[in-house]
Amino acid sequence: MKDEKDIIIENEMHHEVSPAVIKRLPRYFRYLREIIRMGKTRVSSAELSKMMNVTASQIRQDLNCFGGFGQQGYGYNVNYLYTKICEILGVGCGFRAAVIGAGNLGTALVKSPMFEKRGVDVVAMFDVAPSLIGKKVANAKIYSADELEERLEEFAVDIVILTLDKEYTLETAQRLAKTNISGIWNLTGIDLDLSEHGIAVENVHIGDSLMTLCYEIALNDKK
């Protein structure tokens, strides 16, 4: 039989981590990599706070959402902390990705070190242009979009990355809804919601940050 303490501990294990904290995790990931690259093995919340330009309090609060990764009087072991952050973010889950749309954007992403850094393996690309089919970008071969469903199955793809023209977003999403993929990284600019199909979607609006820049500039000009 459980006593009250057990129940409290159990609840704490399952408590939802706030979106604000989750959105900061990739930033910790980036800075920890940098600290490792610098050869540091130990870091305190005070040091990290100075580097990242946030409060030490916030860092300790954030990290404690997932467990006590530090040690009083010492700080945080950089490698251990990095390992933990990686675990939380699914780096090392060996996620397999496929890119739909082998245009400039898709090609740029696949050629970049972005995926490798995050432990994501790009196993295939898809396009409709006959001139592209059969070619390779980095390690990923380009297949005809006609073969989408069977190839996603064949390669056991977890994540689909959408870099095609926005007008094909919805029909592609409908096809993807029926597949076994776990998530979509959607760069088309057309918002998708496939939560009903158990597929996580991240809708990226890269232009939004260009607009906030324009806002800042316009504001500075006014002053």
Place this chain on the structure above:
Amino acid sequence: MKDEKDIIIENEMHHEVSPAVIKRLPRYFRYLREIIRMGKTRVSSAELSKMMNVTASQIRQDLNCFGGFGQQGYGYNVNYLYTKICEILGVGCGFRAAVIGAGNLGTALVKSPMFEKRGVDVVAMFDVAPSLIGKKVANAKIYSADELEERLEEFAVDIVILTLDKEYTLETAQRLAKTNISGIWNLTGIDLDLSEHGIAVENVHIGDSLMTLCYEIALNDKK
């Protein structure tokens, strides 16, 4: 001589708009375009809230940071509201942009309708590869990076977009710090801060949203 009421009003005109609101503005911009495209001329905060999946209260609060754009009993005139949002975001300021790095990413962006939609004019590109110099992408001619400073001056560039390899980010930033540009849209992944030089910077970390997607997927897998 000013009485107290004047002072209050004046302060209200200048009160800082919260970052949370500013980050939502581009989203209003996108949805209003969509509503215009649909041919609607009038929209209430209730309708808009349903479309955007936020509360009507938030919409009214957000818009009121910038002035009373609506009318009681009627709602908002879509075209007027869109015009106002555009004004706030500097669309129509006729900002002139140049892209440094004519690789796949830079090319993808310049070919996309992103800039035109936001009233930003891409007037030039820069690269170090001799094979690219002199070519054109959309309306933008590619110049040698050696000519950076004089060309930015010549074209009266407001915004520089960085799509070059991260290892050249810092040296490029140092050169840009001495120019007359107003802002940098930085897609290199290396954070910049040129506030001391009066240059607004928007550092984009596109990979961060891929990581939050991986977090969600890893979370779903655990459940």
Place this chain on the structure above:
DNA sequence: TAGATTGTTAATCGATTAACAATC
């Protein structure tokens, strides 16, 4: 042990939502 720094609680701050009077 003494010093340092975490983990955690409590206080503050800011952002969101609810409610309603103003008004078109």
Place this chain on the structure above:
DNA sequence: TAGATTGTTAATCGATTAACAATC
């Protein structure tokens, strides 16, 4: 006028910061 919907104030909620006891 009556109905609708804003603009705005007040209440709630969540996130950040400060403080300090726990502990390495």
